[in-house]
Amino acid sequence: MDDNSKLIIHRGADEIGGSCVEVNDGKARLLFDLGLPLSSMNENCSKEDYKLDIKGLYKNSKPNIDAIFITHAHLDHFGLLEFIHPEIPVYLSQTAYNIMTKILPLFKNGDFSKLNLNVIKPNNPINIGAFEITAHNVDHSIAESMAFEIRAGDKKILYTGDLRFHGRKNYLSENLSKLKNVDYLLMEGSTLGREDQNQKTEDELMLELAEHFKSEKLSIVTFSAQNLDRFISVYKACLKAKKTLVIDPYTCYVLESFKDLSKNIPQFDWNNIAVYFVKNSIGDKLAVTKDLYKYKSKRISIEEILNHHEKYVIKDNFKITTNLISRFNMDKLQLIYSLWSGYLKKPSHLDPLKNNLIHCHTSGHANIESLQEFVKNIAPKKLIPIHTECAQVYSQLFDARVIVQKDGEELFL
Template sequence: MKVCIHRGSRQIGGSCIEIAHDGARIALDFGLPLEGDPADKALLPPIRLDGLEAIAISHPHLDHYGLLHHLRQDVPVAMGQAARRIVRAAAPFTGQALPRLEGFTLAHRTPLDIGPFRITPYLMDHSAYDAYALQVEAGGKTLFYSGDLRGHGRKGGLFEQIVSAPPAGIDVLLMEGSSLSRLEDDDVFPSEAELEEAFVRQFRATAGLSMVLTSAQNIDRVVSLYRACKRSGRTLIIDLYAAAILEATGNGNIPQSDWPGIALFVPESQRTQIRKNEWFELLRRHAKRRVFPEQLRALASTSTVLFRPLMMADLERADALQDAGFIYSQWQGYLERGAYATTQAWLARHRISMHHIHTSGHASPRDLRRFAEALAPGALVPIHSFAPDKYAGLFANVVQHPDGEWWEV
């Protein structure tokens, strides 16, 4: 089995790996680089698509699938069924080009034979829903690609499971190391459960409307929010985008628009989208607990809104911001890059201060060490990290392979 990391050996984002054996080839992930323009074809990895058996997508984050829409050829895509539904549900709202996603379906610990490759997905704890690590076997060799993972989320049990009963005989482990440039070696991230407590405290300390800026696609976080709302006597108000994403999980244990304690609010700009695109059926499905702008002011003190910047004008017009609180619950980097400058100016204008409650979607160095020790690979190759040079000091059997180099497993 031969392997080439086309992108990812020294960076977070844009991951793409190609594996060849016996004349057949597959790719793992087809990601958009972090600062990349999705329309930029120059970012495409140099993979010959002709004859490629499949592209397996580890999880529905753009830095792992965000260049797929450029593919014209008939390359099958392997991904989780819920991941596929989430990408399809999000695209009409975000305006992202919808890639062709037909092909194979990844399912937890269910081996999938594609050409000479046997792919076994392992469902992982991560901030994206339906995220997998991928074990690839061919020609008597075994490669394990971690995808993105963590152990401190709501699915931490999956991490403990694989660490306590790891797959055996791993020749090479491609392991992400996002946290290595963000945390000291012995630091750990707060758990999702700890975040829930912090949300409860903050909601209780807020007299008016609570607003939380996070991604509706971070399903673990939405669950934490929902639980914290229940505990603090608040209704969680979501928009139609969040309702569609939660529905796309296909999981009856994840909060849905028709659950008690949830309400749907459709901001003005989304109402325009609904009329223009005739999303009447989608709206009907989620309108059971709909609230209208004129109700917001009265509901404010007993509500938390899953905030999106497009709601600013609506909340202002509804006069719902008296004694309001705001929590930023995403990666700090977006703020530093000015992605929410307009929101920050709006908050300042309304004299609302910003609190920060967040935890990473990636494993701490300490958990990465536990993972690497459990899988005990013949070689450990850094990927999805800005600090590949730190690996050798933390893990055993580290071998670096630069982007574009083909090597034999």
């Protein structure tokens, strides 16, 4: 690599979320991820306040970034894209593209359609300046998450993005472990410092969910519709417990957006799925495009759920859960919470159910043991912490030469 080549972690050197890494050889400038910090989701600041000071990145400036690569469509990895200059090419997976162009426009401020978005296929290198960039799919809590291998000359950088080894696509992360001759490994460490290192597989979680769903009580289950692994676990658990899963039109639409990924992705017209229609802004947008009307064939009413609650499991949605809380005896409801428990600290419509809450979840991130195995297999010349609150313990945990960077600090390669 050119003598002027350098790597800068603009954000993420000592925090989880908000990641942004620059690789620059004096001629081409590449960015990897451009996320919103997690703190932005709790504080009442505008997204604008979290913009990084990177010249030539934003609208109303002369573009001076050659490309931006996004590992996956979680806000803490792409959330600042809405501010970039629209000419800058953004590279991302087909799933991330679908989320940005089909799903996010349903939400306020979620329109990324004017960006220069380019789909990249895994294991298909592309060249920008002297750089060669190859995407590798990895296992994470959203489909088609990518790690990036970046080469120029004889140097190789591997940026993991977010990854785990216990999801339905664990073999993808295992395949990445076989990559050789890595000079710099930028590796996430979200779970470092967390006490609970015990990670169930999605199938183990599915069996646990099925046991809870067998209860006499009506189960309301909270999870992200965009987490396909989890949708499949919840759906399979419903089949096992002989229940029908009731979803909202938004979830039907998300599943349809993922349809081309695999024929094994459940769809609204499959057995044991019913649709509860709610009046909200997303429903209004789906009505305009006529998508909403397709789901009518599977429609069920609140009266049906009230009269035969033993038949159903409800996917949480603000309107339906609030409705059920107001019309049901609380002793007959249970909340199965299948997200990171940290989100529960925020007040929400789920608060009245907190005494009847069962936490049933498995992380989207690898535990320490899996990361240690990964570092051992990759055997990088240097290991750089990112997307972690525990950068300082990398040198104790991992058998590699660790370089702890600060946000904004230049590392000459």
